[in-house]
Amino acid sequence: xxxxxxxxxxxxxxxxxxxxxxxxxxxxxxxxxxxxxxxxxxxxxxxxxxxxxxxxxxxxxxxxxxxxxxxxxxxxxxxxxxxxxxxxxxxxxxxxxxxxxxxxxxxxxxxxxxxxxxxxxxxxxxxxxxxxxxxxxxxxxxxxxxxxxxxxxxxxxxxxxxxxxxxxxxxxxxxxxxxxxxxxxxxxxxxxxxxxxxxxxxxxxxxxxxxxxxxxxxxxxxxxxxxxxxxxxxxxxxxxxxxxxxxxxxxxxxxxxxxxxxxxxxxxxxxxxxxxxxxxxxxxxxxxxxxxxxxxxxxxxxxxxxxxxxxxxxxxxxxxxxxxxxxxxxxxxxxxxxxxxxxxxxxxxxxxxxxxxxxxxxxxxxxxxxxxxxxxxxxxxxxxxxxxxxxx
Numbered sequence: 001x002x003x004x005x006x007x008x009x010x011x012x013x014x015x016x017x018x019x020x021x022x023x024x025x026x027x028x029x030x031x032x033x034x035x036x037x038x039x040x041x042x043x044x045x046x047x048x049x050x051x052x053x054x055x056x057x058x059x060x061x062x063x064x065x066x067x068x069x070x071x072x073x074x075x076x077x078x079x080x081x082x083x084x085x086x087x088x089x090x091x092x093x094x095x096x097x098x099x100x101x102x103x104x105x106x107x108x109x110x111x112x113x114x115x116x117x118x119x120x121x122x123x124x125x126x127x128x129x130x131x132x133x134x135x136x137x138x139x140x141x142x143x144x145x146x147x148x149x150x151x152x153x154x155x156x157x158x159x160x161x162x163x164x165x166x167x168x169x170x171x172x173x174x175x176x177x178x179x180x181x182x183x184x185x186x187x188x189x190x191x192x193x194x195x196x197x198x199x200x201x202x203x204x205x206x207x208x209x210x211x212x213x214x215x216x217x218x219x220x221x222x223x224x225x226x227x228x229x230x231x232x233x234x235x236x237x238x239x240x241x242x243x244x245x246x247x248x249x250x251x252x253x254x255x256x257x258x259x260x261x262x263x264x265x266x267x268x269x270x271x272x273x274x275x276x277x278x279x280x281x282x283x284x285x286x287x288x289x290x291x292x293x294x295x296x297x298x299x300x301x302x303x304x305x306x307x308x309x310x311x312x313x314x315x316x317x318x319x320x321x322x323x324x325x326x327x328x329x330x331x332x333x334x335x336x337x338x339x340x341x342x343x344x345x346x347x348x349x350x351x352x353x354x355x356x357x358x359x360x361x362x363x364x365x366x367x368x369x370x371x372x373x374x375x376x377x378x379x380x381x382x383x384x385x386x387x388x389x390x391x392x
Contacts, residue, residue, distance in 0.1 A: 006052035010045060013076050016083035017041045040075045055228035062159055069369060073118040081114050082107035121373035127168055128376035134351055134360060136382055137389040138321050140299050142265035146386040151181040153379045154326025155189040155364030159197030170204050172365055177209055179381050184210040187326040188219025188305030192368050193226045195240040206248045212260050214250045217271040219305040220281040253303060255289040267299045275309035285309055287317045307347045310359045323359040330363040334374035
């Protein structure tokens with residue numbers, strides 16, 4: 001991950017320091033303090049180069065990456081924010097011949113704001129859990145399933161739940177069970193990089209219980225593509241990830257489906273493998289195989305990790321009424337209902353409709369990085385209703 005952006009990171013570290021040194025440090029401090037100014041930057045440059053030399057997507061010990069990113073937020077981002085606004089203010093000061101650089105004051109204020117975001121998102125918001133409720137109406141839902149309750153959770157990234165955070169996962173499992181769901185679905189990214197992260201959490205995840213069981217699909221992180229290893233090792237890791245979900249009693253759907261019955265009525269729960277762009281994220285989905293044997297008139301709930309597949313594959317090539325996805329995390333940052341991830345994804349968090357068909361994109365439970373601001377971890381309670389929603 002770091003290896004691909006080493007040069008931009010080094011520029012982000014050094015350029016603000018050079019600007020601040022030339023405009024605010026050099027003429028106002030003594031030589032020992034001027035030399036001391038460069039110590040944090042030198043440390044971050046060395047840390048960045050070391051991180052960039054790693055062959056894997058991230059270190060096997062996630063703490064190394066987490067500390068690095070926290071230090072970026074603590075020592076680099078505030079200076080970057082300050083330098084951007086101060087330099088812009090300096091340019092305006094010269095153009096309009098103003099007496100003061102108002103950008104400097106704004107830069108100080110926003111730099112302090114970036115530190116608030118860092119500490120709140122890392123130590124408070126990441127530990128929060130929301131329960132979002134959705135009512136989905138459909139005329140094609142069999143009458144016996146009116147009121148059927150599905151609880152969705154996604155993107156657990158259990159490798160991030162070390163000893164200090166293990167209680168957060170246990171609390172989420174208890175909250176899911178407390179909804180007394182007819183069905184629990186998990187829409188991918190159980191691990192960060194390898195199945196060894198899952199093993200310590202099996203006793204907790206094994207507690208998930210629902211009348212019709214727990215169904216899951218694989219996310220992009222579950223295919224073990226994030227480690228630099230021979231293909232045989234990656235395949236062995238993927239097999240273990242699959243086996244561990246089976247050991248927990250989950251029904252992992254890999255381009256396949258199951259029928260759920262209430263008397264003579266039935267609905268179909270289908271799960272398609274990750275269907276990403278094929279470049280950055282695996283493209284393994286097969287919509288025909290996923291819905292093999294399913295009648296066109298059946299009510300289908302589709303599980304698919306990557307929400308882009310909804311418009312690319314699911315809407316044009318199936319009759320699935322409701323699709324449940326994850327993947328985006330809302331970039332784990334949201335401000336006034338907007339996230340930067342909206343630049344990349346049309347459907348990135350919440351419920352979206354195309355006529356009577358819909359997709360719910362969960363913003364996830366955890367994250368590869370233990371940080372969330374404005375978008376706490378969530379579980380989603382979806383209640384199915386027969387008929388058309390009544391507007392009042």
